[in-house]
Amino acid sequence: MTNSCKRAQIFLITIWVLIIITLLALAIGNKVSLGLRLSRNRQDSFQAACIAQAGFATALNELIKDKPVGFDSLTDVWADNEGLFGKIKLNDNSSLYSVVAGMITQDGDKILKHGMIDEERKININTASIGTLTALFEKYAKEGAQEKVDSLLI
Secondary structure, three states, rough: OOOOHHHOOOHHHHHHHHHHHHHHHHHHHHHHHHHHHHHHHHHHHHHHHHHHHHHHHHHHHHHHHHHOOOOOOOOOOOOOOOOHHEEEEOOOOOOEEEOOOEEEEEOOEEEEEEEEOHHHHHOOOOOOOOOHHHHHHHOOOOOOOOOOOOOHOO
């Protein structure tokens, strides 16, 4: 075998070794990248759970401090208070969170209020009278109110 053939063989073996090492490095890099994304997702999930618990604790604390007067209203501290429920910082390293409740105004506009909604003020369709349901659908559905009430009662 000539000297140039030996050099060509060494060159080909070197290229194959480099290709194998490159593929191995790409596979390891891909696995590390996936691990980092999974770790980031777990951290984000944990932080979201902590923020949800903190929001619940804030809301529960305000309900405990609320003095019962026989009824709740939208003027209660927990109903709409941006200073209390808006842009709360969990700790020094976290982002801000807010406790918000969605409401629909008489005009049909959707708004967000910083606080909670009293669930007792909502209509329970399981116990509401036929007249209440008909009035509800006439106000918001406009068309086929009676048919919708009838379909709920079946």
